[in-house]
Amino acid sequence: xxxxxxxxxxxxxxxxxxxxxxxxxxxxxxxxxxxxxxxxxxxxxxxxxxxxxxxxxxxxxxxxxxxxxxxxxxxxxxxxxxxxxxxxxxxxxxxxxxxxxxxxxxxxxxxxxxxxxxxxxxxxxxxxxxxxxxxxxxxxxxxxxxxxxxxxxxxxxxxxxxxxxxxxxxxxxxxxxxxxxxxxxxxxxxxxxxxxxxxxxxxxxxxxxxxxxxxxxxxxxxxxxxxxxxxxxxxxxxxxxxxxxxxxxxxxxxxxxxxxxxxxxxxxxxxxxxxxxxxxxxxxxxxxxxxxxxxxxxxxxxxxxxxxxxxxxxxxxxxxxxxxxxxxxxxxxxxxxxxxxxxxxxxxxxxxxxxxxxxxxxxxxxxxxxxxxxxxxxx
Amino acid sequence: xxxxxxxxxxxxxxxxxxxxxxxxxxxxxxxxxxxxxxxxxxxxxxxxxxxxxxxxxxxxxxxxxxxxxxxxxxxxxxxxxxxxxxxxxxxxxxxxxxxxxxxxxxxxxxxxxxxxxxxxxxxxxxxxxxxxxxxxxxxxxxxxxxxxxxxxxxx
Numbered sequence: 001x002x003x004x005x006x007x008x009x010x011x012x013x014x015x016x017x018x019x020x021x022x023x024x025x026x027x028x029x030x031x032x033x034x035x036x037x038x039x040x041x042x043x044x045x046x047x048x049x050x051x052x053x054x055x056x057x058x059x060x061x062x063x064x065x066x067x068x069x070x071x072x073x074x075x076x077x078x079x080x081x082x083x084x085x086x087x088x089x090x091x092x093x094x095x096x097x098x099x100x101x102x103x104x105x106x107x108x109x110x111x112x113x114x115x116x117x118x119x120x121x122x123x124x125x126x127x128x129x130x131x132x133x134x135x136x137x138x139x140x141x142x143x144x145x146x147x148x149x150x151x152x153x154x155x156x157x158x159x160x161x162x163x164x165x166x167x168x169x170x171x172x173x174x175x176x177x178x179x180x181x182x183x184x185x186x187x188x189x190x191x192x193x194x195x196x197x198x199x200x201x202x203x204x205x206x207x208x209x210x211x212x213x214x215x216x217x218x219x220x221x222x223x224x225x226x227x228x229x230x231x232x233x234x235x236x237x238x239x240x241x242x243x244x245x246x247x248x249x250x251x252x253x254x255x256x257x258x259x260x261x262x263x264x265x266x267x268x269x270x271x272x273x274x275x276x277x278x279x280x281x282x283x284x285x286x287x288x289x290x291x292x293x294x295x296x297x298x299x300x301x302x303x304x305x306x307x308x309x310x311x312x313x314x315x316x317x318x319x320x321x322x323x324x325x326x327x328x329x330x331x332x333x334x335x336x337x338x339x340x341x342x343x344x345x346x347x348x349x350x351x352x353x354x355x356x357x358x359x360x361x362x363x364x365x366x367x368x369x370x371x372x373x374x375x376x377x378x379x
Numbered sequence: 380x381x382x383x384x385x386x387x388x389x390x391x392x393x394x395x396x397x398x399x400x401x402x403x404x405x406x407x408x409x410x411x412x413x414x415x416x417x418x419x420x421x422x423x424x425x426x427x428x429x430x431x432x433x434x435x436x437x438x439x440x441x442x443x444x445x446x447x448x449x450x451x452x453x454x455x456x457x458x459x460x461x462x463x464x465x466x467x468x469x470x471x472x473x474x475x476x477x478x479x480x481x482x483x484x485x486x487x488x489x490x491x492x493x494x495x496x497x498x499x500x501x502x503x504x505x506x507x508x509x510x511x512x513x514x515x516x517x518x519x520x521x522x523x524x525x526x527x528x529x530x531x532x533x534x
Contacts, residue, residue, distance in 0.1 A: 107400070116425075128483075132475070197472055
């Protein structure tokens with residue numbers, strides 16, 4: 001590859017970028033897996049109600065780390081680009097001597113494409129440009145994460161001796177010093193770019209940085225009642241039903257079913273809790289919610305602390321119109337059927353007349369515009 | 380796994396990594412993700428972004444690097460290269476927000492900022508830092524005895 005003259009492309013540079021990228025991809029995978037399991041829990045999975053900020057931290061890290069890894073991925077692609085172009089001809093493919101060589105080539109191909117897909121679809125998703133993808137992001141992001149991480153592990157397994165040699169070898173002055181950036185200069189540039197990208201976006205969840213994060217796709221200070229929303233009442237098609245004087249919340253349980261009006265709910269014991277609303281897209285905002293503790297409603301219909309609750313919305317035709325509140329959250333005193341936000345009645349876009357708000361859960365599970373609660377055995 | 384036979388812990392670590400990696404890919408393909416990963420919208424998107432990054436953006440980067448190598452004086456070249464790299468990455472990440480295709484009239488709290496202004500602001504900070512570094516390099520060069528090359532840290 002005579003066209004590629006940079007003396008910076010060395011196994012050491014590529015290995016160093018890989019050493020940085022590995023932990024970042026691991027953070028993205030683990031935090032993304034946690035988010036997936038909270039929404040689609042396996043039988044073995046347990047997610048606590050406390051600390052209330054835990055999901056805010058894991059999902060904030062997921063998006064921030066994914067964005068910060070983009071400069072590193074591009075630098076790593078740059079560092080190996082000539083090798084990527086050195087594709088084997090038909091004869092060389094036929095002469096692949098070991099399965100390791102075949103695995104290496106396939107894993108690199110899969111890793112490169114899957115990583116590009118994963119990061120670009122993530123950027124499009126937080127910018128809500130769903131039409132540019134043409135597929136349901138959540139599901140494909142999850143499955144692609146398995147492919148990215150799996151092919152990364154295969155790649156590390158195959159390349160481990162090269163990486164160890166490259167990192168252990170003493171650094172010698174280059175025979176021909178680079179005319180531009182040095183290796184250290186390039187690594188500093190990549191790290192600085194990641195830092196700038198983080199500072200420019202992380203304010204969507206770290207409120208003190210909201211004013212600095214001029215590229216953040218959300219501002220935790222902006223929205224109805226000072227809190228962002230992800231779905232409006234208009235888009236959900238619930239305006240008429242939610243504002244109807246006939247609205248009732250049906251709560252059914254082992255002993256009875258009750259139908260409660262907004263004034264019935266307001267007449268019950270009110271609890272106030274400071275809980276963040278955290279979106280899977282990485283933004284979050286703290287807020288003060290007031291309403292009826294869910295466990296009070298569970299007891300009202302004959303349930304107990306071992307029961308789970310299905311929260312059902314007025315919204316129709318959405319995957320997020322129904323959510324399950326597992327026992328640890330259902331019995332938590334801070335899990336509310338909220339009627340008020342920051343002391344005022346809920347804005348229609350925040351789920352008026354009543355919404356679920358529970359500690360340490362993704363926003364998509366904080367069902368808005370409630371119509372029904374079903375209390376039943378978790379088994 | 381390649382070259383001379385390798386024994387000991389490292390060989391087993393490598394086998395473990397490859398085995399777990401293959402198991403994860405197999406889980407994605409056969410554990411429920413296969414039908415979704417093989418749908419045409421997903422494959423079209425994958426092909427499109429791979430071509431954009433590998434066949435358009437990276438070659439453009441090389442062309443720009445080549446141009447900088449010829450047009451920018453050696454003294455300030457590393458700083459200009461670094462600032463150009465940062466600019467390209469930041470523009471790429473900010474572009475979907477700047478274009479604003481995800482905006483909805485009923486949802487003013489989504490994409491609430493002026494992202495074009497935000498992008499210019501971030502780029503102004505990057506290039507201000509670059510200008511500062513260039514001034515420092517020029518001053519260092521002037522203070523150095525004639526004929527002394529600018530000292531770089533070990534490359």
